[in-house]
Amino acid sequence: MTSSSHRERVLITGGGAGIGAASAERCRADGYEPVVIDRVVDHVPGGIQADLSNPAETARALEQALAGGPITRLVNNVGVVVPAQAQEQTLEQFDLAYALNLRCSLQCMQALLPGMQAAGFGRIVNMSSRAALGKDLRTAYAATKAGLIGMTRVWALELGRFGITANAIGPGPIRTELFDKANPPDAPRTQAIINAVPVKRVGTPDDVAHAVSYLLDARSGFVTGQVMYVCGGMTVGVAGV
Numbered sequence: 001m002t003s004s005s006h007r008e009r010v011l012i013t014g015g016g017a018g019i020g021a022a023s024a025e026r027c028r029a030d031g032y033e034p035v036v037i038d039r040v041v042d043h044v045p046g047g048i049q050a051d052l053s054n055p056a057e058t059a060r061a062l063e064q065a066l067a068g069g070p071i072t073r074l075v076n077n078v079g080v081v082v083p084a085q086a087q088e089q090t091l092e093q094f095d096l097a098y099a100l101n102l103r104c105s106l107q108c109m110q111a112l113l114p115g116m117q118a119a120g121f122g123r124i125v126n127m128s129s130r131a132a133l134g135k136d137l138r139t140a141y142a143a144t145k146a147g148l149i150g151m152t153r154v155w156a157l158e159l160g161r162f163g164i165t166a167n168a169i170g171p172g173p174i175r176t177e178l179f180d181k182a183n184p185p186d187a188p189r190t191q192a193i194i195n196a197v198p199v200k201r202v203g204t205p206d207d208v209a210h211a212v213s214y215l216l217d218a219r220s221g222f223v224t225g226q227v228m229y230v231c232g233g234m235t236v237g238v239a240g241v
Helices: 018-029 055-066 091-119 139-162 177-182 188-195 205-216
Strands: 009-013 033-038 073-076 122-127 164-171 227-230
Touching (some): 009 091, 033 055, 073 091, 122 205, 205 227
Parallel strands (some): 009 033, 122 164, 164 227
16 A cells, blocks of 8 residues: 555545544545545545435445445444434434434445455444443434444354454544534533543544544454444443443
């Protein structure tokens, strides 16, 4: 990977901002060529614009991404938070969370899988959330992020014989635009979140990108089907051992 024209490519959904953008930048630093699909990519070199909640647009974007050849690394990062009390969570909100947080990941994996199988190598990183363990105001979000962990485990079992690993990352509170929208900085609830973090700070997108980098590495081939919580210790005493 000494020449940019021969860099291995990494597909990153939702790579235009937040954790996705930090992951794309880390991939560049690691010597990969990130291929970003997002709703807004004006500022992303070579970015592919698509509404990933729409299966047809997603298929078009994937076809465009794969026109340059197989891609053997995938970061299913795109997602949406639709906060609401359980009794107020609308079906439209739930369907949107399902489309972006779960269905899109399956569609991207299936599109890249033939190239991974042919290469005898693949790395899949699915961006779940600590909310998969349970969090108030997160019926749709927690359900879809927990579903993503379930898919990750199945893929690890089914795809391991092809040299493909599948792992999930469970970020805790990370300072992104998405986080700030759901958790206003000046809200007492947000301060309570920070107080509950053992390391006493909110995480950064770079914290998560570092975990992405590890799981994408060719040397991480004996780690699969796992959930890596990047949460400042918030899952201690909550997640199973």
